[in-house]
Amino acid sequence: MPNQQRYGAGIWHFATYVDRYATDGYGDPRSILDAIDLAGQVRDLSVVDLNYPFFGGEFSNEQVGEALERNGLSVIGITPEIYTRTFAKGSFTNPDAGVRRLAHELITEAAGVVRHFGADYVKLWPGQDGWDYPFQVDHHSLWKASLDGVAELASDNPDLKFVIEYKPREPRVHMSFDSVSRTLLGIERIGLPNVGILLDFGHSLFGGESPADAAQLAIDYGRLFGMDVNDNLRGWDDDLVAGTIHPIELFEFFYTLDKNDWHGVWQLDQFPFREDSVEAANTAIDFLKLIQRALGKLDVDGIREAQSNHDALTALKLAQKALFSSY
Template sequence: MTNQPKPEPLYGAGLWHFGQFRDRYATDGYGPPVSTLEAIDRAGDVGDLSVVDINYPFNPAELDIAAVEDALKANGLRAIALTPEIYTRTFCRGGFTNPDPEVRRQAIELVSDAADLTRRLGGDYVKLWPGQDGWDYPFQADYKALWAMSIDAVRELAQRHPDLRFAIEYKPREPRNRMTFSSAARTLLAIEEMDVPNVGILLDFGHSLYGLESPAEAAQMIMARDRLYAIDVNDNFRGWDDDMVVGSVHLVETLEFFHALTQADWQGVWQLDQFPFRENAVEAARAGIEMMRTIWRALQVLDTEALAEAQARQDALAAQRIAKRALLSAQTEGPERGY
């Protein structure tokens, strides 16, 4: 027996997908600088995106919010979230965990400003990625102090903006060698200590892989506590956060991840977080959406009863056959989408 047909999900992307990429080798960038308005136009060229997550401050920083609203409207897009940049050079020793209380306050106020703009844009959440919060060397920091500062900062923001949701994106490392919010379990524990109703998790599929989690299991753990606010999807070789096109390496685990979401009737956006350093950004987004659409079709033909029976027996080979049969049939079955 297969699933009952369900509406196709909405697709989204982080606006950085369409920006300029740099690393420690090509410090001048893999292409010219891209403004926020130019990135919005590129996102609009994809054709299948409904929402974007926008970096804040905008580029250029003095860009008026009205211009952003106009660009989104012209491209048929909605801002699902803002991501305040609390991980830049200003916060290289930490945002929420910076040893300087004035810098910590600066990070909190930057997020608060982003929250106000998220409200104006009608976004669903403010994304928190405190990439500089953590440590690099043994004995460098008091772990209890870092933990307390992280929890206190997010709690303050949640209480200051009770009408908004804040989604923490955890990651095991980079740019810090060890990050405070490094796994699903640690982040859930922190949220429990915050004791506020409007803080949850953005689960980045690649971060979960990179952290040696099972993304499907992590999603189930988070959803069981009603804290899965959003997802970002990409792929990697598990040794680094490569942010490759969806399904490039871990196709079966990607299917399992989305199966876990659909079994729990999770209604969120299927959102890209890819870094096409050397590829055309618009074409890479289309490739990611094409793969997600293939996975969606596979879930429509997946024999869920047979899969449940195989899982009850913990029959690995039978479960794999059922999952792979759905994936292969999705290449030829389902709605015609021009692929």
């Protein structure tokens, strides 16, 4: 474990939200500059992932850069918004070739922003790519289009990393990149070194995975390029505050990263619809620090010995001992 763990967040953590019911939003609209200023108030935040185009107005990279600088933040990734109205029927898989082209162009622009900020990656979250109904799509063509779209980008921009954030569903009833395994299968098929996975802890739980197992698998393929955390009740992508529902699985997830010497940024992807967003981030990061302390205490040899016997009770007792004494 590094002495100084870095923390990050998607900048949308500090936006306000709408949904299909509260169409007037859960608060006054905020621009990306407002959101950056809020992010700056979080006690231990170092990096942010920025939506692109920048929301809430017409802002230049320079304006955004100034806001970041005054808040001591740098950029880890750029998330092109390939899931808004234009892309309602898909980005890479849109039935309209013109819209697929628009997606390509928007992501290419986002790649430029990554270069501008010296960020780590372009994040691809094709949330509208998939289907809603049986019989709606030709599954062979849909999956091919998903991979072709990503491959073209990765091939055009060999200097950059592209990370795919999979999720089982929402807004589509079924998303094409739905799981760690499906995404790795696609990445292996694409066969380029600069495509990887951004593993969202909550998406993994929601998809019935063990996030620790998903992380291990992505690491074993050399494709774990980023991660973020939050929590949920396993039936939906609730984007609750990390650690509030599944502290033990969160601990196992970080234990797995640590064991594999994976030392990237620990990011938040939370949607505090009804909470103060700065407090929501502080609460999560405080819990992540608790987990760091617990990792420091954990009897790793004991865990390994227990795991070699698939001895759940011993392993859990060791995990409990470290975790429930680390406040």
